[in-house]
Amino acid sequence: MEKKTISCDVLIIGGGTAGCYAATTIAKRPDLKVVIAEKANIVRSGCLAAGVNALNAYITPGHVPQDYVDYAKKDAEGIVREDLLLTLAGRFNEVTHDLEKKGLTILKDENGNYVSRGWRNIKINGENIKPLLADSVSKCPSVEVINHLNITDLDFTEDASGKTIVTGAFGFGVRDGKAYHIKARAVLISTGGAAGLYRPNNPGNARHRTWYPPFNTGAGYAMGLMAGAEMTTFEMRFVALRCKDTIAPTGTIAQGVHAKQVNNKGEVYETKYGLTTSERVYGTVEENRKGHGPCYLDTTKITEEAEEDLYRAYLNMAPSQTLRWFESGKGPRDLPVEIEGTEPYVVGGHTASGFWIDTARRTTVEGLYAAGDVAGGAPQKYVTGALAEGEIVAETILRDLEKLPPRGIDAADRTYAPQKEKSQEISSPGAREAEIFGTYEKFLTKADSHLTAENLEDAMQKVMDEYAGGIKSDYRVNGAKLALADRKISDLLELVDLLAAKTPMDLLEIYEVRERLIVCRALIAHLGARRETRWHVFDENEDYPGISDEGLCYIESVMDHDGRIRIFRRDLVKGGVSYEHSN
Amino acid sequence: MSIRIEKGKCRGCGACLEVCPGNLIFRDGEGKAFIPKPYNCWACVSCVKACPFGAISMELEPEIDGRGGALRVEKTAGGYDWKIIGRSGEIRRIFKMKTKEANKY
Numbered sequence: 286m287e288k289k290t291i292s293c294d295v296l297i298i299g300g301g302t303a304g305c306y307a308a309t310t311i312a313k314r315p316d317l318k319v320v321i322a323e324k325a326n327i328v329r330s331g332c333l334a335a336g337v338n339a340l341n342a343y344i345t346p347g348h349v350p351q352d353y354v355d356y357a358k359k360d361a362e363g364i365v366r367e368d369l370l371l372t373l374a375g376r377f378n379e380v381t382h383d384l385e386k387k388g389l390t391i392l393k394d395e396n397g398n399y400v401s402r403g404w405r406n407i408k409i410n411g412e413n414i415k416p417l418l419a420d421s422v423s424k425c426p427s428v429e430v431i432n433h434l435n436i437t438d439l440d441f442t443e444d445a446s447g448k449t450i451v452t453g454a455f456g457f458g459v460r461d462g463k464a465y466h467i468k469a470r471a472v473l474i475s476t477g478g479a480a481g482l483y484r485p486n487n488p489g490n491a492r493h494r495t496w497y498p499p500f501n502t503g504a505g506y507a508m509g510l511m512a513g514a515e516m517t518t519f520e521m522r523f524v525a526l527r528c529k530d531t532i533a534p535t536g537t538i539a540q541g542v543h544a545k546q547v548n549n550k551g552e553v554y555e556t557k558y559g560l561t562t563s564e565r566v567y568g569t570v571e572e573n574r575k576g577h578g579p580c581y582l583d584t585t586k587i588t589e590e591a592e593e594d595l596y597r598a599y600l601n602m603a604p605s606q607t608l609r610w611f612e613s614g615k616g617p618r619d620l621p622v623e624i625e626g627t628e629p630y631v632v633g634g635h636t637a638s639g640f641w642i643d644t645a646r647r648t649t650v651e652g653l654y655a656a657g658d659v660a661g662g663a664p665q666k667y668v669t670g671a672l673a674e675g676e677i678v679a680e681t682i683l684r685d686l687e688k689l690p691p692r693g694i695d696a697a698d699r700t701y702a703p704q705k706e707k708s709q710e711i712s713s714p715g716a717r718e719a720e721i722f723g724t725y726e727k728f729l730t731k732a733d734s735h736l737t738a739e740n741l742e743d744a745m746q747k748v749m750d751e752y753a754g755g756i757k758s759d760y761r762v763n764g765a766k767l768a769l770a771d772r773k774i775s776d777l778l779e780l781v782d783l784l785a786a787k788t789p790m791d792l793l794e795i796y797e798v799r800e801r802l803i804v805c806r807a808l809i810a811h812l813g814a815r816r817e818t819r820w821h822v823f824d825e826n827e828d829y830p831g832i833s834d835e836g837l838c839y840i841e842s843v844m845d846h847d848g849r850i851r852i853f854r855r856d857l858v859k860g861g862v863s864y865e866h867s868n
Numbered sequence: 869m870s871i872r873i874e875k876g877k878c879r880g881c882g883a884c885l886e887v888c889p890g891n892l893i894f895r896d897g898e899g900k901a902f903i904p905k906p907y908n909c910w911a912c913v914s915c916v917k918a919c920p921f922g923a924i925s926m927e928l929e930p931e932i933d934g935r936g937g938a939l940r941v942e943k944t945a946g947g948y949d950w951k952i953i954g955r956s957g958e959i960r961r962i963f964k965m966k967t968k969e970a971n972k973y
Contacts, residue, residue: 325889334889334912338971392970402973410970412948433891459891490907491929493890494870499910500890530932541973591973598971600950600963604939605911605928611952611960612928612935790891 286457286464286726293318293429294692295682296454296469298436298505301331302668303657304475305418306380306675307682312425314683318692319428320467322456324435324793325500328419331477332498332634332658333668336412338537338602342377342667345401350374353405354860357665360561362819363837364518365637366662367860368644373663376673381407384672388417403540412601414668433460436504437796438721439472439512439653449513451652455721462789464722470689471652471682474640475675478523478632478658479503479804481742481797484750484757485628486532494605496525496532497630502797503804505659506631509640510803510844515649517661517839517855518637519804520811520824522629524760526566529623533603535582538622541598542591544584547621548577558821562635562665566626567821570759581621592618626822628756631808634658634666636823641841641855644863646678647685649843654678728792734785738794741777741784745802748773753809754825763827767813774809778802778848807842810850814840870909870926871916872938873901877923884915884924916941917948925953 295311297304300323308319323330344350353374358365385391392400392408399407422428436456441449453468480497493499510516526535538544546555546568554577558568569580584595595617599606610616633639639661640648648655656674663670749755752770754762781799786792816829817836839855858864873884873893878900885893885901890910896902901923903909916924922942928934936955941948947966954960 325891326887329887329912329914330889334910334914390968390970392972400972408970408972410967412965413967432886487929487931489929489931491870491931493908493910494929494932495910498889498912499908531928537973594971594973597963597965598973600965601971604913604926604950605932607950607963608926608928608937608939608952609933612937613933790894793891 288464290466292468292692293320295319295471296467297321297473299476300327301475301477303671303675305422306672307473307656307679308428309421309425310676310679312427315427321430322434322436323432326432327430329415333415336602338411338598339402339406339408340381340669341406342669343381343405343407344378345404348404361664365664366858368863369663372677373670373673377669380669380672387421410601433458434465435459435793439508440717441512449650451650457725457789459789459793464725466718470686473654473678474505474659475657476505476659477501478630480630482749482801482805483628483755484746494532496527496627502800504800507800507803512650515641516807516842517641519631519808520815520840521636521638521820522823523632523635524566524629524822525627526569526624527627528606529625531605531609532627533599533606535624537598538582542587544582547581547583548572549579563820563823570626570822579623581623583621584617585621592616632658633661636664637661643865645681649866728786728795731785734783736783738784738798741780741798745777749805760822761825761827762812767809771809774802774805807850810842810852811840814852870906870911872925874923875900877921879921883918887914887918
């Protein structure tokens with residue numbers, strides 16, 4: 286493989302919403318070189334490829350950022366980082382206005398005020414939200430975007446005390462097949478959350494019709510775990526309530542045209558099980574279990590105007606739903622819209638799962654930062670939260686870079702205190718590069734394998750579905766099943782070594798299944814550690830069906846050198862406290 | 869399934885393979901676009917929007933109530949025209965969507 290080495294000040298892994306916004310913020314210092322490494326193309330990569338039709342984290346008139354913190358905390362039954370939420374909520378509106386200046390269309394009333402759809406939501410035409418962000422990145426000459434570059438591993442060194450310091454990352458070109466080593470003074474992981482861990486709703490040809498992108502494989506979580514970074518609250522999975530089959534969003538129907546959740550008898554059940562996000566999903570799951578399904582959003586009483594508007598709304602965020610109405614010959618006024626729970630995802634934009642970070646968005650590993658869906662602690666972050674977090678982490682990186690030697694100095698020489706000894710490398714310089722690139726070559730030069738990455742992916746999804754609380758299990762877990770899941774996922778991880786790649790795209794599939802398996806391993810450990818059911822469906826524990834005060838803590842994980850997941854607990858960070866990592 | 873690329877209309881410009889968030893589209897021996905694993909398509913329609921020649925359409929699989937129809941997109945000065953196509957290729961509806969308009973719901 287041809288090798289390419291690039292040096293920069295800041296490497297951003299993942300050119301999605303948070304990553305792009307962080308880049309444009311850092312670019313305010315045009316003397317700093319930023320590289321965005323994106324495995325596809327930033328114009329449409331990540332979860333906003335098709336667009337989005339509302340911003341669901343906005344502080345509307347009459348509300349303050351603390352209202353958002355209180356809401357998110359209540360919805361998550363207390364397991365949030367209030368400092369992270371408050372710092373985000375304080376910027377929701379500002380990043381929205383900035384996006385509007387960049388060209389985002391926001392619905393306004395006759396007085397020129399944003400139209401809200403609920404106390405924290407405003408209506409937009411977000412079909413082009415990614416192209417707008419990509420365009421703003423292209424206007425920054427100090428930001429180099431390398432599309433079709435899949436980053437697989439972080440580069441790091443250890444200082445004299447054994448503390449890990451991230452110094453860059455390794456990856457391969459999905460199109461050009463080159464091996465890349467990117468050296469950076471700061472690395473931001475903004476790779477999004479993880480989908481494709483569990484068997485999805487749809488079979489065969491429709492298998493990638495999922496809500497969260499099937500291309501978000503948890504790469505950042507895996508990379509972080511392998512570098513010894515701490516993760517939080519993976520057990521607060523996200524299961525969404527979505528339109529059946531197309532898995533299109535339901536917010537537009539539920540909040541937009543006020544359609545209620547009804548069962549097959551037409552009985553409204555949506556308040557029967559509680560009002561939190563997880564309780565609303567639980568309602569549908571339970572009604573189905575009781576034999577009252579299918580379940581629907583009753584759209585049959587909406588006006589013709591509303592029906593037309595729904596067709597248009599979905600074209601701008603999930604066009605399959607509009608097509609489906611026409612294919613069936615029955616629109617929302619003819620038939621209520623059937624809804625179902627998705628497969629579980631690990632996504633920090635909706636729940637608290639992800640990297641454990643301080644208020645400034647530093648991870649527990651020096652030189653490594655996280656923002657967006659990959660970062661934890663702040664449920665219901667959504668789009669504006671990702672933008673805000675991108676901005677916050679960028680400002681932190683700018684401050685932290687002031688304390689570091691300039692580019693060109695080897696990481697081994699990097700010291701923070703003048704009197705510290707020169708760092709000792711754990712192995713010879715270049716050893717890690719040789720190891721990582723050697724693994725790429727190994728896969729690419731191997732003769733055919735009887736196993737494919739797809740085989741392993743199907744196997745993983747079946748294991749998770751059956752033993753770690755997927756759709757098949759009504760999302761329920763218990764200790765006995767989780768132990769089996771753990772064993773089987775470990776076995777599958779060993780099988781990754783048997784895979785072979787003929788092309789860089791094959792290699793991408795190998796690494797994607799590896800990433801997911803690592804995330805599954807951590808997820809299983811988290812699910813087993815929370816001995817209560819604090820959030821129905823998200824973490825439904827058959828051994829511990831009740832909620833207990835013992836659960837008022839964060840469940841944390843770190844991967845040891847042997848690949849095992851070590852679980853521990855942290856006390857909740859009180860409101861008003863800005864959490865900082867202690868050394 | 870999900871997307872269908874018509875070789876006859878494809879000019880090999882590469883816009884679709886550049887934009888696909890899943891890296892799913894490649895060039896065949898004639899330099900035209902093709903999708904080797906259509907079952908991995910997410911139906912985000914980025915490629916459908918990107919194609920200057922209308923060579924790509926999106927369909928629903930029969931598993932999710934697809935009945936032979938399709939969706940096409942044409943870029944206009946102010947946004948996109950979305951065409952709902954019937955099983956026989958007839959245009960059933962056209963939605964003229966403007967980038968500067970946000971829907972109400």
